[in-house]
Amino acid sequence: MSDIIPFPQNNEKLIKDIKTFFEQEKYEQMYDAFMNYEREFELTTELALLKCEMLLRMEQYLELREEAIVLLKQGYDAYDKLMVYYMTSLHGLGQYFECVEVFNQIIDQVKDHNIRMQLFPIKEDAQMQLNENKKRYIARMKQFPDLKVDQQLYLIFDLMHEGQFGFTDTFAELLSTHPFHTNVQTIILEYLKKGQYNKEVKFTKYEAEFTVQPDQLPGLEYAVFTQQVIPNVMERFENNYGDQLRSEIAQMLQNFSIALYPLEIEKVASIKIWIDSFYVYLEKMLNLSFSPTENINDKVNNWIEKVQKNIK
Incomplete structure (x- = not known):
């Protein structure tokens, strides 16, 4: 038995509904129309970008990020525009470090002036957010030796997640001068490795002396x-x-x-x-x-x- 071929007018009607809902700012209905459309048809580049715009206006940043990743992997002919949506989703999710990293990786490849002017403000605001966060982390770092073990671990993981690697000298000094819990020592080393710390650090663990260069460690x-x-x-x-x-x-x-x-x-x-x-x-x-x-x-x-x- 041959596959059922959907009627062309169904395709056209769904596209018309999607665009009408968009013009009327009825994004919930538009979302449902997209779900119906994608059950039977593949997105065109125009519709793919329209779907991203819909998710952005709905402030569905997590879904926007995942959608942008899928579309980029599928090779849609709109790389630069999709990267704008991807970076916007990272910013919306508070993933400021990743946002700045993506910008630095792609900006030299983006030639369209209009796209560049959309990317720069996103990156600059993400960088400002990182700078503001760093001020808060400075205050917390002053209390680090007095924190409980789980609080110390949480702070280090938080710093790594936020891409805050400006405390490598501080952590190297702390590691060599304080008898932290062994798990804390390990995660400090992970932080120093990710922060590409290239100086030797000496510390004691289980009464054994260690001298390591963090950027040369294999990572846990x-x-x-x-x-x-x-x-x-x-x-x-x-x-x-x-x-x-x-x-x-x-x-x-x-x-x-x-x-x-x-x-x-x-x-x-x-x-x-x-x-x-x-x-x-x-x-x-x-x-x-x-x-x-x-x-x-x-x-x-x-x-x-x-x-x-x-x-x-």
Whole structure:
């Protein structure tokens, strides 16, 4: 049976309805008309831009951002105009750092003067918002050592999310002079890496001395423990016991990854020994059967015990 071909007048009627609703500023009805249209037809460039304009006027910035991303990936012949909508959505969502970053990446490619004049004010206001936010962060940073652990972590994550990397020297000094919780130390290092801090920092973690250059660190996501130990331990455990405890075990191993960073674990023992030791550690912790001939490596066990004392 052949596919049903929609009548051309249905297409034309929907387009007419969309444009009429737009002229009448009936954006809710216009939104519904777009939903009906896209069930059967692909958007033309004209309609794609009209849909973005509708979402902008409705102040639906999250949907506008997602729509602009989809349209850009689909290669519509309106790149510059779509970038205006994309940057406007970032600004509307308060993603000022991303807004400025996108502007810096694309502005040299935008030749249309009118488009450039739409992009510059968006970027400049986003930059002003970042500057205003920085003033607030300065006051909060003065209190950093006295904050609770969760407050310290929240502030660092907030700074990274906002693209506020003007405190690298402050955090480097704090890290080297204050005995922060190990998780706070790790996230400070993440901040310094993202802020491209290229000076050596010395600090103590689990009574071990570390000297690192943050911009040369792999980053927590790419650390050997995260990339190799966790997936291999998880796979072996699931092969033997199923995946019922998957989320709990994954979280526990992630906690160890955060706590151990930036330890170069291969200088302590081989990757295989770390995997074997953590697998046995899991079995013992969960009171499961395990091979009596397998034992946790002493050096690895020493680190496990140190971390256990600090994980809350």
